[in-house]
Amino acid sequence: MGHAPVQEIVEQAMTTHKGLAAWVGEVAALTLPDHIRWVDGSVEEQALLTDHLVAEGTLTRLNPELFPNSFAAFSDPKDVARVEGRTFICSENERDAGFTNNWMDPAAMKDILNEKFAGSMRGRTMFVIPFVMGPLDAEDPKFGVEITDSAYVVASMRIMANIGTDVLRKMEDTNAFFVPALHSVGAPLAPGEADVAWPCNEEKWIVHFPEERSIFSFGSGYGGNALLGKKCFALRIASVMARDEGWLAEHMLILKLTSPADKTYHVAAAFPSACGKTNLALLEPTLPGWKAETLGDDINWMRFGKEGELRAVNPEAGLFGVAPGTGWHTNPNAMAAISKGNSIFTNVALTDDGGVWWEGMTKEVPTHLTDWQGNDWTPESDRPAAHPNSRFCTPIDQVDMLSKDYFNPEGVEINAILFGGRRKTTIPLVTQARDWTHGIFMGSTLSSETTAAATGAVGVVRRDPMAMLPFIGYDAGDYLKHWIDLSAKADQARLPKIFLVNWFRRTADGGFAWPGFGENTRVLKWVVDRIEGTAEAVETPIGFVPAVGSLDLTGLDVSPADLADALRVEPSEWESELAGIQEWYARFGDSLPEQLAEELKDLKARFGA
Numbered sequence: 184m185g186h187a188p189v190q191e192i193v194e195q196a197m198t199t200h201k202g203l204a205a206w207v208g209e210v211a212a213l214t215l216p217d218h219i220r221w222v223d224g225s226v227e228e229q230a231l232l233t234d235h236l237v238a239e240g241t242l243t244r245l246n247p248e249l250f251p252n253s254f255a256a257f258s259d260p261k262d263v264a265r266v267e268g269r270t271f272i273c274s275e276n277e278r279d280a281g282f283t284n285n286w287m288d289p290a291a292m293k294d295i296l297n298e299k300f301a302g303s304m305r306g307r308t309m310f311v312i313p314f315v316m317g318p319l320d321a322e323d324p325k326f327g328v329e330i331t332d333s334a335y336v337v338a339s340m341r342i343m344a345n346i347g348t349d350v351l352r353k354m355e356d357t358n359a360f361f362v363p364a365l366h367s368v369g370a371p372l373a374p375g376e377a378d379v380a381w382p383c384n385e386e387k388w389i390v391h392f393p394e395e396r397s398i399f400s401f402g403s404g405y406g407g408n409a410l411l412g413k414k415c416f417a418l419r420i421a422s423v424m425a426r427d428e429g430w431l432a433e434h435m436l437i438l439k440l441t442s443p444a445d446k447t448y449h450v451a452a453a454f455p456s457a458c459g460k461t462n463l464a465l466l467e468p469t470l471p472g473w474k475a476e477t478l479g480d481d482i483n484w485m486r487f488g489k490e491g492e493l494r495a496v497n498p499e500a501g502l503f504g505v506a507p508g509t510g511w512h513t514n515p516n517a518m519a520a521i522s523k524g525n526s527i528f529t530n531v532a533l534t535d536d537g538g539v540w541w542e543g544m545t546k547e548v549p550t551h552l553t554d555w556q557g558n559d560w561t562p563e564s565d566r567p568a569a570h571p572n573s574r575f576c577t578p579i580d581q582v583d584m585l586s587k588d589y590f591n592p593e594g595v596e597i598n599a600i601l602f603g604g605r606r607k608t609t610i611p612l613v614t615q616a617r618d619w620t621h622g623i624f625m626g627s628t629l630s631s632e633t634t635a636a637a638t639g640a641v642g643v644v645r646r647d648p649m650a651m652l653p654f655i656g657y658d659a660g661d662y663l664k665h666w667i668d669l670s671a672k673a674d675q676a677r678l679p680k681i682f683l684v685n686w687f688r689r690t691a692d693g694g695f696a697w698p699g700f701g702e703n704t705r706v707l708k709w710v711v712d713r714i715e716g717t718a719e720a721v722e723t724p725i726g727f728v729p730a731v732g733s734l735d736l737t738g739l740d741v742s743p744a745d746l747a748d749a750l751r752v753e754p755s756e757w758e759s760e761l762a763g764i765q766e767w768y769a770r771f772g773d774s775l776p777e778q779l780a781e782e783l784k785d786l787k788a789r790f791g792a
């Protein structure tokens with residue numbers, strides 16, 4: 184790691200937590216780093232690390248007048264997204280990983296990992312990051328410790344989670360259990376060997392041991408592959424904890440709405456990666472008198488409270504948002520948060536004045552940029568300037584519309600749940616479920632076109648139950664059963680109403696049928712009015728859709744034809760949709776909850792099929 188100052192303050196601050204001390208010792212003996220640094224989470228340390236990363240060429244410092252204390256990173260072009268094909272759930276029994284996960288025998292996997300991690304940190308500094316997902320003052324705080332040989336991961340984890348000495352002390356005081364999360368970019372350095380800007384390994388392993396509650400990640404430095412508090416812990420491992428402890432770990436945003444009548448509502452929404460969570464979480468309402476505040480944009484931990492109400496907290500401390508499409512005209516709240524600085528951008532383009540740019544940031548396209556791969560770029564270039572999965576990583580407390588309830592360990596009561604995907608056809612703008620179980624059916628059959636957030640083909644329709652397909656840490660049928668069983672703890676009158684939404688339906692000419700973004704306020708208003716029982720709906724075989732005139736379109740320039748396209752329930756499209764659902768459900772085999780098989784039967788009957 185060169186001669187940067189980061190090496191001079193290592194191997195301090197050992198721990199009195201015996202389990203942690205032992206694990207750190209074991210990992211060091213296996214991975215053979217040159218140095219160990221216990222991450223304290225301080226501002227000074229972050230400055231030291233980012234200075235170091237700038238000196239090494241991993242980060243580019245942005246113009247502080249545009250983006251103070253902010254940096255751009257450019258990854259290896261083969262390390263730009265989550266690698267679902269290389270992600271494993273190694274439960275003791277294969278059955279418990281279910282058909283949606285890759286599985287390998289835990290002992291066989293441990294052998295592979297031991298070989299991969301042996302000496303993998305040679306020539307590098309090993310960082311020990313104590314972290315907590317969710318509030319440190321929660322009744323039962325969820326601790327983790329990430330060991331990584333990437334300073335970029337440390338700097339990003341400091342934005343995404345609560346990390347450092349305070350967390351470590353609390354873990355020590357309570358001798359707390361923690362999720363051990365070991366990460367290596369898998370690129371050891373020989374003595375004197377020069378490093379590259381983005382070290383990684385062609386071979387990637389993202390592995391979870393659900394019974395042990397441990398995580399191993401090898402070969403990638405990117406996003407959900409490497410920031411292990413996020414998808415690996417807060418969704419995959421947490422979903423298993425949630426199953427065992429009676430709660431839910433979900434891929435959902437949390438949004439607070441205040442109506443003109445000054446009534447508040449909380450909405451949770453599950454959309455697959457790159458399908459609009461961060462945008463809806465930071466909604467700028469377009470209807471007068473409505474106020475939106477955010478609590479979370481990606482992950483939501485929910486449990487039923489003492490009164491049978493469903494309560495939600497966001498376990499994350501930052502936004503790791505899709506950059507393309509984020510602009511002052513689409514998502515001004517995200518832009519304002521980013522503009523305060525303290526952010527790390529990955530795989531965006533650079534402007535000539537030391538700022539960042541991506542497709543959709545401004546309506547006017549700059550005449551010259553440096554693209555994410557370091558090449559000159561002009562509007563005539565035939566490739567995007569920013570990678571489609573380029574990201575901004577920004578502290579959530581820089582969001583002006585952040586609800587003060589974000590900091591409340593008790594969370595907020597959820598009144599409505601939205602499931603949504605990216606579908607060009609078939610799925611109407613909004614459909615209300617007939618009841619709770621039908622809503623779970625809607626979630627379980629959710630489908631979406633694939634995006635650049637994961638490697639592989641883009642635009643292919645796949646089923647994505649509750650937007651959790653890549654994140655359910657156990658058998659998918661058991662997961663759906665858990666959703667059904669949990670509601671026994673609920674006050675049935677306070678169960679959230681469930682809705683299916685689709686902002687992405689197309690018209691015959693290929694354009695979006697619905698303007699989306701801030702205009703989604705109108706759909707949320709309809710949702711609230713349905714909760715209040717004041718909006719009219721038409722009952723269709725798939726659920727309740729807005730009656731003509733029940734969506735508030737005041738001041739909106741949308742043609743009646745486009746609106747009809749957005750809301751249509753088209754039997755011919757549903758014929759193939761039913762076949763798709765049937766095929767999907769068949770894959771669950773015995774583990775499909777019978778209530779859901781029943782729901783499918785009823786749906787088919789309503790279509791006369």
Ligand SMILES: Nc1nc2c(ncn2[C@@H]2O[C@H](COP(=O)(O)OP(=O)(O)OP(=O)(O)O)[C@@H](O)[C@H]2O)c(=O)[nH]1
Pocket residue numbers: 454455456457458459460461462463480481503504505506507508509513636686687695698699700703
């Ligand atoms: N047409 C349309 N596009 C949208 C809308 N909301 C979001 N998008 C676009 O969809 C892409 C992804 O949006 P995000 O809000 O970042 O998605 P996300 O679900 O937070 O993604 P992850 O962070 O990967 O989980 C961006 O390019 C957005 O501009 C909408 O209402 N309409």
Ligand SMILES: O=C([O-])CC(=O)C(=O)O
Pocket residue numbers: 264265405406407408413414455456457481503636637
């Ligand atoms: O995990 C990542 O790399 C980014 C992300 O939020 C997602 O894909 O949903």
Ligand SMILES: [Mn+2]
Pocket residue numbers: 457460461480481503504505
């Ligand atoms: Mn997001």
